[in-house]
Amino acid sequence: MRAHLARVDAVIVQAVIAGALSFSHLHDLAAAAGQDGWKAWAYPVSVDLLLVAAWCRMRQQRAGQAAGGPQLWFLVALAASLGANVATAGLLDLDDVPAWLRVTVAGWPAVAFFGGTLLAHTPHAPATPTAPASPAADAETEPPVVDRPDRDALPPPSIAPGPAPEPAAEPAATPAPASASAVALPPALVDRVRALADEHRSATGHPADPDAVRARLGLPPSMTASVAAHL
Secondary structure, eight states: OHHHHHHHHHHHHHHHHHHHHHHHHHHHHHHHTTOOTHHHHHHHHHHHHHHHHHHHHHHHTTTTSOOHHHHHHHHHHHHHHHHHHHIIIIISOTTSOOHHHHHHHHHHHHHHHHHHHHHHHOOOOOOOOOOOOOHHHHHHHSOOOOOOOOTTTSOOOOOOOOOOOOOOOOOOOOOOOTTSOOOOOOHHHHHHHHHHHHHHHHHHSSOOOHHHHHHHHTOOGGGHHHHHHTO
16 A cells, blocks of 8 residues: 555646646746746646547547547647757757747647637547347347146146956867767866866866866867766
8 A cells, every 4th residue: 555655746846847837938938938927827828728628538538439630639739848958958059949839839828718618518438238128028138937847746636547358258169079079087087177177167167168277288189079068
């Protein structure tokens, strides 16, 4: 903080010294060119004011705007101030000022008035604030929020019971050929045939097929009629 203040103080002191010297040189040159009295004091004020006005307008138009006009008048005022400093440094005899310099000094008020008027009436657009987005644009850019109920709060979907599956149709019992004669079976084999028939009925609810029972017992096809006789 202290270093910053010291730097600012040095800049201000330097500006005051430069301004005082330039003011004095402009006064001496105007007085040597025939502008005596209060007019000699008005010339340095006019030059310095035009210099400051042009600099301020250049700062205002620095953000993306053309600064040709302010730069031109800044250079004109700087040339007038610098010319007075050089002229009073011993390169010009102030007791015998040339005619062109007298004309230049005499015409300066009109030039300064013209430049100051242009600087004062040059339009400068202030920084345009960013326009807020319209609700319609927000609606187009942002997806609509759909109010979805909580999945856990929803009742489970009801599933309509479908038709009960029909039991597979049992193959129709193939009747034994009429020409085949039933052969008497041993009692043990008869008990085995009836046990298989009861097991099939209890498992499927349908009567057993004689040919299927015969195949399970390992009997020849000619014994189908004998098996069917005991079912």
